[in-house]
Amino acid sequence: MLNEFKKLKEEYPDRILIASIMEEYNKDAWEELIERVEETGVDAFEVNFSCPHGMPERKMGAAVGQDCALLEEVCGWINAKATIPVWAKMTPNITDITQPARVALRSGCEGVAAINTIMSVMGINLDTLRPEPCVEGYSTPGGYSSKAVHPIALGKVMNIAKMMKSEFNIDEYSLSGIGGVETGGDAAEFILLGANSVQVCTGVMMHGYGLVKKLCSELKDFMRKHNFSSIEEFRGLSLPYFTTHTDLVRRQKEAIQQRKAIKQGLQSDKDWTGDGFVKETESMVSN
Structure with missing residues (x-):
């Protein structure tokens, strides 16, 4: 992968290359990873504190993103070592996603990305009685993605955006929206909720680049x-x-009260006259 990063920067020097990295709970390992990846010429890091496939027993991925104290410590290691911008990728497998997002930003990250996949069990094979997908008869919960998670991702991004707007200088930080993006409309929704950028993964895997x-x-x-000439003209427009x-x-x-006043119909049963039955009935319908 390091060689691929180098080759990409050589071929496309004017493009931004962001490396998504993940490591176990080990300061020396994180510092070595950051140093080796920076040498390839990447422009920024997206730190994966959210992957449900990261081995939790080694405190990787979502195991860090679900523990704010652990997240703060690891963010401290990373931001002290990195010389390029750092974004923290958030896990949706938590009650309040604004808590780790807040910690990441206060610990030196320049932005957050949301969301990663949702912890799930695909199903049980009713013939073999084993979970699926199956590896030698065994499985482990994994990440659910694609269009099914899009509404959940929108909700999480909205929560983070509102938190960032109220607690941080929104112009100094950034938010990247992820989850079920397969159309321009999907991307527009994330931007309308305050995202600066939008990421696509499963969509490309299914439909190609x-x-x-x-x-x-x-x-x-x-x-x-809508006569928008730039992304900034509609970014966050739906948040209020x-x-x-x-x-x-x-x-x-x-x-409802205003509509009733405009209709000038019945306000209560005692006003019933019997004449103009349809109009009087309509005036009493609340919605």
Whole structure:
């Protein structure tokens, strides 16, 4: 992989190359990995604190991202050693994803990426009674990805974006959205929720690298439709429209009252006249 990084930078010196790295809970191992990868000329690191396939018994991947104290320590090692920007990749397999995101940013990371795959069991073979996928009769929970996780990823990115906007100088940090991106519309949704960039993995695995051109073309179509000339014009544009359940109830109640006032229909049963039955009935329908 190190040779591939070098070759890519030689062939495309004007392009940004980000290396996604993961290591066990060992300071010396992390420092050696960072040093060796930096020598290839990569422009930044995405540190994988989120992979459910990272061996938890060795404190790798999601095992670190789910433990804020451990995450803070490892981020400290990495940011003290790295001379290029560092992004931390977040795991969705946690109750509140803003907690590790906050720790990563406060520990020196310049951005966060979300989400990685969701811990799951694919199924059980009802003939053999063994879990699937099966390796010599055994399995282990793995990561669920693709379009099925897209709504979950949007929710996690929204939570992180709102946290970053309220607690950090949003212009100094970045957020990368990941999860079920297969169309330009999928990418636009992440950007509307505050993402600076969007990543694609399973989509390319399923449809090939040609998907990227299609995705970019569809994203440009979306921008033309709304007369956006740059990503920044619509980044985070949908965030203000998220509120609380209590506020939604209040807003709906006020809207119903306004519609009833406009209809000038019945406000209660005592106003029933019997004339204009259809209009009077419609005036009492709340929604």
